Amino acid sequence: MSNRNAIFAVVNAIPPGQVATYGQVARLAGLPGAARLVGNILHTVPEDTRLPWHRVVNAQGRISLPADSASYSEQIARLCAEGVIIEKGRLSLTQYQWRPTESPNPHSNRMPA
DNA sequence: AGCGTGACACGAC
DNA sequence: GGTCGTGCCACGC
Structure with missing residues (x-):
């Protein structure tokens, strides 16, 4: 599996009404530090x-x-359709950030509470 | 095969 | 608390 697909899998696992950061997706995909890549991939x-x-x-x-x-x-x-409120182009991460519990890659999900 | 690039993250001002 | 500058990684040309 290419890293590209790994990223797809992670993004695909984000529940509706919740969000994840690029860095978070990168980590969950087994690519710590490759946050930019996530954006790059999503753009394609x-x-x-x-x-x-x-x-x-x-x-x-x-x-x-x-x-x-x-x-x-x-x-x-x-x-917005999923209930995420955005103000001034910003949303509350503390409120909406995905807390991966049963991620497709339980291997490398390191996220402090 | 090598180099520039990007929908970023993080530490400093 | 926001903004600025630097570092990082894998991808695509």
């Missing part, structure tokens, strides 16, 4: 994908896309 994802890419935000709880892009508003719309 086709638009018609089933992947819940909108549940991935940066460590600041902000949408990491250009505010004028279509994907930006798309992401906000989807999150």
